[in-house]
Amino acid sequence: MHGIARQNLAPIRPKAPDARGEKGLQLNEQTLSMRLERVAAHVPAGARLADIGSDHGYLPVALMRRGAIAAAVAGEVALTPFRAAERTVRENDLDLQITVRLANGLAAIMPGDGITAISICGMGGETIRDILDSGKARLSGQERLVLQPNGGEQPLRQWLMDNGYRILCEEVLRENRFDYEIIVAERAGPVMYTAEELYFGPLQMQARSPAFLVKWQRKLRQKQQTLAHFAQARQAVPEEKVQDIARQARWITELLA
Ligand SMILES: C[S@@+](CC[C@H](N)C(=O)[O-])C[C@H]1O[C@@H](n2cnc3c(N)ncnc32)[C@H](O)[C@@H]1O
Secondary structure (H helix, E strand, O other), X not given: OOOOHHHHOOOOOOOOOOOEOOOOOEOOOOOOOHHHHHHHHOOOOOEEEEEEXXXXXXXXXXXXXXXXXXXXXXXXXXXXXXXXXXXXXXXOOOOOOEEEEEOOHHHHOOHHHOOOEEEEEEEOHHHHHHHHHHOHHHOOOOOEEEEEEOOOHHHHHHHHHHOOEEEEEEEEEEEOOEEEEEEXXXXXXXXXXXXXXXXXXXXXXXXXOHHHHHHHHHHHHHHHHHHHHHHHOOOOOOHHHHHHHHHHHHHHHHHHO
């Protein structure tokens, strides 16, 4: 899909977005960020969870501590967060229930794990899409996907549609001055979304929550500023790019009308 680069850019955010929560609370496996709390709410009770890109392992450890899931795999591609996840699991005496694996994407999932839910959170939507796409062979099709992209929602929804996943639930939430989206999906056979539904989220378009509307009001201002900059630019901006941003601004204007 053309001209979606700006929308796909992950928002610039502090180095450790979850180190402290909205009210300055220290965030860890006992006190999750509001973002991870909402992700946690979409993990089915008693699930066998694979948390891919787990970082400190806060999500699976918090869910296990609460007795909300049966078992988990925490997958990490990078050594430092992998060791952090191992430490969190060890310090909570959960080594028997949570397996931490150093692995790229869904390679963390082994056939015998019996995974029933997969969370992939805190990454760009395109990264999440690529993790799902290159790990397709590891998906049984029975797992619930709980995805929390930081931008790039449109190409992620496109992948879900192309692979027969129906979006069951969507949320927009704002924390620490960033808008976050959560997309919950399950494989359900052929599903068709319009271009606007892929852009805004099919269920969010229906629900029109206050957080969703405020997010798109903000986005519209950004698009309008971008178009104004283009108009003043000394060097010509490719027409295709201008038309793409103009189309997005038109869609948002129609949504908010
Ligand atoms: C910003 S952190 C998010 C951590 C946690 N999921 C959350 O939402 O708070 C992203 C993590 O994903 C990991 N990651 C990125 N690409 C990955 C991949 N292909 N496979 C496994 N982990 C990955 C990074 O190493 C990093 O620790």
